[in-house]
Amino acid sequence: MNLKTQRLSIIRKIIRSEYISSQEELIARLEECGVTVTQSTLSRDLKFMNVAKVPHKEKGYIYVLPNTTHSDIVVSTNITDNIIDIAFSGNMCVITTKPGYASAVSVPIDSKGINEVLGSIAGDNTILLVLREGFDKDNLMEQLYSLFPSIQNL
DSSP states (O other): OOHHHHHHHHHHHHHHHSOOOOHHHHHHHHHHTTOOOOHHHHHHHHHHTTOEEEEETTTEEEEEOTTOOGGGOOOOHHHHTTEEEEEEETTEEEEEESTTOHHHHHHHHHHHTOTTEEEEEEOSSEEEEEEOTTOOHHHHHHHHHHHOGGGGGO
16 A cells, blocks of 8 residues: 555544544644645645535534535534525525535535435535436425524524
């Protein structure tokens, strides 16, 4: 196994087992595991692995691997309070957030694996969900309510 493969494996193990909130914290943990890495290399590794940062109640934001199940992510209410609107047009759903929150809101949606959602795109303040043919809007909204209880008041 080459050094990069080993390093990526250790990064995955750390992110799965701990709540890591910064690259500095991850670099320190890697050094404890005997891996020396620069911040720029770590940044490239995280991008290569499609690691995302999601809100966490105690730590602010934490790193998560792709396909992390919803039960592994505790969605912070201060993030969900920044959802402004949800609108539908045909098989598209547009979720509007306050500026800077769309990406954080989209991670739990993608992680939950909602059957109605074919794919998603997140910008700065807008998330576009492309829905499967014959989608059930009510079922989608129930799943969104379970992720973000505060949106029931929209």
